[in-house]
Amino acid sequence: MSKKDEPNLESKFVSLRLEAGLTQKAIADALGVTEQTVRNWERGKIEARLTLGQTKLLCKMLNKSLDEMPDNFAGT
Template sequence: MVERSEKNSNPSGEMIRTLRKALELTQVEMAEIFGVSRRAIQRWEKGDDEPRLTLGQVRIFIQLMQKAGFNWEMLP
């Protein structure tokens, strides 16, 4: 059984919000990039739901991090 305190391999909603704001994207634009609804982005960012990204979405997240000049240590 996985403990709740163990680190999840998916980015957190806070990471997604930090990246979105750094790239000056709206929730709608971020949703379009990830192929999800604006409501999904909103719920992730508020912590109401945890992001469960597909491999393709993880690749997109990494590309956006590179575009923003971020590395993992820079994200919350």
């Protein structure tokens, strides 16, 4: 992984993903997006636009309620 592809470790989303023991690939595969898309969310290059079904699945994967999810995946 190059320096530019490293996740923003200050990101709440990255913290939640790592806490759940999930990789970017696992999130991507489950949500039907590319691993690059997840990297871009974490780096703030693009905003996550998830369907309701994807959002519910992501909450379940991270073992968090919707209220506990960050508003911005790249932010702190």
